[in-house]
Amino acid sequence: MATSYKILGQLAAASAVSATETIYTVPSSTEAVLSTITICNRGTAAINYRIAVRPDGTAVNTQHYIAYDAYVPGNDTIALTLGISLNASDVLSGYAGNANLTFNAFGAEIV
Numbered sequence: 001m002a003t004s005y006k007i008l009g010q011l012a013a014a015s016a017v018s019a020t021e022t023i024y025t026v027p028s029s030t031e032a033v034l035s036t037i038t039i040c041n042r043g044t045a046a047i048n049y050r051i052a053v054r055p056d057g058t059a060v061n062t063q064h065y066i067a068y069d070a071y072v073p074g075n076d077t078i079a080l081t082l083g084i085s086l087n088a089s090d091v092l093s094g095y096a097g098n099a100n101l102t103f104n105a106f107g108a109e110i111v
Contacts, residue, residue: 001110008032008105013096020060024092024105034084034092035107041072043100050095051103053084057091064093072101 009024026032039049048071052064072078086092094103 003108003110005108006106008034008107008109009092009103010105011094011103013099013101015099020054020093021095022091023094023103025057026086026088026090027109028088029111030088031110032086032090033108033110034082034086034105036105037080037082037092038077038102038104038106039072039080039094040077040102040104041074041100042102043098044074046071046073047101048097049101049103051080052093052095053086054091054093056087056089060093 011021011023037051041047048069049067050065050069051067052060053066054060054064092105
């Protein structure tokens with residue numbers, strides 16, 4: 001099994017995005033370890049965000065959230081170091097309270 005350490009996904013909100021906006025989907029025949037998610041607030045006011053992990057791409061539901069209406073202060077970045085194991089077709093999703101948030105997911109894909 002080969003391991004590739006990389007940026008798994010990125011999302012810059014064009015406007016407030018829904019909880020099902022995809023940051024990263026694990027490719028078929030692949031597993032992944034999501035090590036760190038950063039949420040960067042490019043604006044001056046605090047903004048809320050949500051992060052969910054949706055097994056096998058299911059619709060977002062209450063049990064999928066790992067952060068819910070947490071806030072990033074203005075002109076700041078939050079880093080969540082988690083170590084989440086993901087299977088093929090699992091989806092990392094994000095919600096931004098407005099267009100000033102950027103999400104980045106870092107980790108490893110195992111093929």
